[in-house]
Amino acid sequence: MKNAGILRRAGYSLAGLQIALMQERSLRSHVVLSLSLFGAMAALEVGRSWWAVMLLAVAVGWGFELMNAAVERLCDRLHPDRHPDIGAVKDLASGAAFVVNVTTGLLALAMFSERL
Numbered sequence: 001m002k003n004a005g006i007l008r009r010a011g012y013s014l015a016g017l018q019i020a021l022m023q024e025r026s027l028r029s030h031v032v033l034s035l036s037l038f039g040a041m042a043a044l045e046v047g048r049s050w051w052a053v054m055l056l057a058v059a060v061g062w063g064f065e066l067m068n069a070a071v072e073r074l075c076d077r078l079h080p081d082r083h084p085d086i087g088a089v090k091d092l093a094s095g096a097a098f099v100v101n102v103t104t105g106l107l108a109l110a111m112f113s114e115r116l
């Protein structure tokens with residue numbers, strides 16, 4: 001619905017998150033990894049700057065995973081048959097999420113290497 005109120009739009013966004021959590025295994029893995037990361041950060045008492053960096057990195061990672069899931073679902077709905085272009089679109093979306101996830105992993109390594 002175009003130009004819906006802010007509460008209604010927030011409801012649509014939360015519905016999207018719910019769909020992802022219930023139907024997308026990769027996003028569920030992401031949630032588990034993120035919570036483990038935050039648990040380790042709390043246990044090691046990392047500084048506020050690291051919290052800011054890692055919260056941002058994890059949020060961007062979740063965003064890219066959601067967009068990747070949306071692209072995959074759109075591709076499958078609009079073009080269920082196999083086609084090299086559909087494969088490339090899915091690979092590109094997956095590659096975008098991969099770049100963010102690898103960067104987050106490297107940041108986590110840098111952070112933990114400071115503390116251990």
Ligand SMILES: Nc1ncnc2c1ncn2[C@@H]1O[C@H](COP(=O)(O)OP(=O)(O)OP(=O)(O)O)[C@@H](O)[C@H]1O
Pocket residue numbers: 024025026072079080081082083084086087088090091094
């Ligand atoms: N319709 C298609 N045509 C050509 N290649 C495809 C097609 N669908 C999937 N692929 C290839 O298979 C890969 C995996 O696609 P798939 O839709 O199974 O996603 P996935 O990586 O298994 O993600 P998820 O587990 O989140 O569904 C794609 O990245 C692409 O390379």
